[in-house]
Amino acid sequence: MINGFDPSTVDRLPAQEQELVARRRALLGPSYKLFYEHPLHVVRGEGVWLYDPDGNAYLDVYNNVPSVGHCHPRVVEAIAQQSAILNTHTRYLHESILKYSEDLLATYPDEIGNVMYTCTGSEAVDLALRIARYYTGGTGIIVTANAYHGLTTAVAEISPSMGPNVPVGQHVYVVEAPDEYRSEGDDIGAIFAQRVEDAIQKMRRHGIKFAAFIADGIFSTDGILTDPPGFLKSPVDVVHAAGGLYIADEVQPGFGRTGTHWWGFQRHGIVPDLAVMGKPMGNGMPIAGVAAKPEVLERFGTDIRYFNTFGANTVSIAAAQAVLDVIKDEKLMENAVEIGDYMTAGMKRLQQKYETIGAVRGAGLFLGMEFVTDRKSKTPNGKLSLGVVNGLREKRILISASSSYGHVLKIRPPLPFTAANADTFLCGLDEVLADLS
Structure with a gap:
């Protein structure tokens, strides 16, 4: 893990921190990591x-x-007020989820018309993979070489950055991310499109039907590869020509972080078939989601019952609404x-x-x-x-x-x-x- 604490150096820490580290390991087990040489x-x-x-x-x-911002007063107030009134799931009629969904989808291109809710970004990516595979009938997924998309079993299989002890799935094909700094002036959009095309051809040679390509628009775990805007268009054209879907992972670039656009994919002048959202959505509250083109979601939604007990619960929706409003108002x-x-x-x-x-x-x-x-x-x-x-x-x-x-x-x-x-x-x-x- 990048920037991880080395437990073998625990004796260098002050006594109180040594005790906390020891209790943490005893109670949580060894998988939980800490940041920094000095946690x-x-x-x-x-x-x-x-x-x-x-x-x-x-x-x-x-x-x-x-x-x-940490503990933003408007978000804190929204959570407190709603938790004192009602906290329940989506199988009852309630206005707040509809109001929020209208406001959220208004930030997307017109082609994106539906949204489904989960608790975490990992769940959202997992759901997006299910939808893409059901829509296309394929199983093959293309990801970049150091991608991270989450930690459920299905999503860990498309997250090469988790290391050699978490192998990529058998139907997951890995391509190098585009790197303008080392491109020697070449068209990185064309180079990346060819890499995606080559991966699709390899799938076909192995009898695997292509389903989807997933990436975030700034390649945040591949090294924050943002430039030039627009380089993702050619690869996404290749994906669509092959009958696959593009899943935009907006967990990190989304909700206005790029400044010029609400969503990272918008910098590239493209419209994804599915977009997944997570962490920043509720300022730390457990809410995430998948925004979709209605035609992509139609058959999945008709044929398959989907329910997430805590996804879009009324308290998390209140937090998400406050976040959206604060981004706009401030x-x-x-x-x-x-x-x-x-x-x-x-x-x-x-x-x-x-x-x-x-x-x-x-x-x-x-x-x-x-x-x-x-x-x-x-x-x-x-x-x-x-x-x-x-x-x-x-x-x-x-x-x-x-x-x-x-x-x-x-x-x-x-x-x-x-x-x-x-x-x-x-x-x-x-x-x-x-x-x-």
Whole structure:
């Protein structure tokens, strides 16, 4: 795991933290991992800040789940009010799910007309796979080489980033993600389209019918590969020509994070057949969903009964409605553009100062800084990236990394991030890079 705590170093921690780590392992088992060489103990969150037991504030430049900020008052109030009135499932008539669905679908292109709800992004991807396979009659899925889409059994099989102990499914074909930084000026849309075409042909040679290609529009776990906008159009054309569906994973780029659009796929001028949503939808409350073209969902919905007891429960819907309203009312998409551009400019200034920064890229408030051993070879430098992540943690600035090498800083703060917050991050980053250099 990138940026994971090494349990063998637990004796280096203060006594109280050693005890917490030991109790955690004894109670939760070894699968639960911690971030950072020095794990962080948090007890409170507010806005873009997290606080430890001593009241020290840590600037959150990483957590996209509280998309409108930790413990946003309007979201907290909506949850509290609704939980005091009613919390139940979707098999009763209720206005709130309909109002929210109308508002949510209004952010999508007109071709997307239905939405189904789950509790988690993993469940949403699992459901999208079921729908795609039922619609196409195929089983073959194409994913990128370091993709992460979730952790149910079916979804773990399409998540190569989970490592060699979680093998991809037999009908899952892996393609390299498009990388403009290493493209030598070639058309990465055409290159990526050919990779998808080759995977489809390999499926056919093995008697596998193609069902779907799934990717998020910024390839967040492949290294935050955002540019140029539009490069996904040609691959999606190939998918449709082969009778498959495109599933847009909007768990990370969605809900206005790119700033210019509500959804990551919109930067590429395409309309997916299915789009999955998750983490930021309820600012941490358990709500997720699948938005769909009605014609894709029709036969599945008619033939197969779907019910999720807690999916779109009235309290989670209240939280989701508050999140959507806050994004609009507080103009957080506009803020994502303004502060994203501000941070990009600052990171590019650092790129001029440090030769080990190979590339800076991003969209809105989802940014990446790529570290290399040298700019000529462009060899990924995961060791430096990890050093930066842990150096920033010691300065009470929280960040993590991406890509199969872990060499790209993954920068995705809550959407209310300010220029002052950005300056804190950029100054801390400069200081850490100076120390490591």
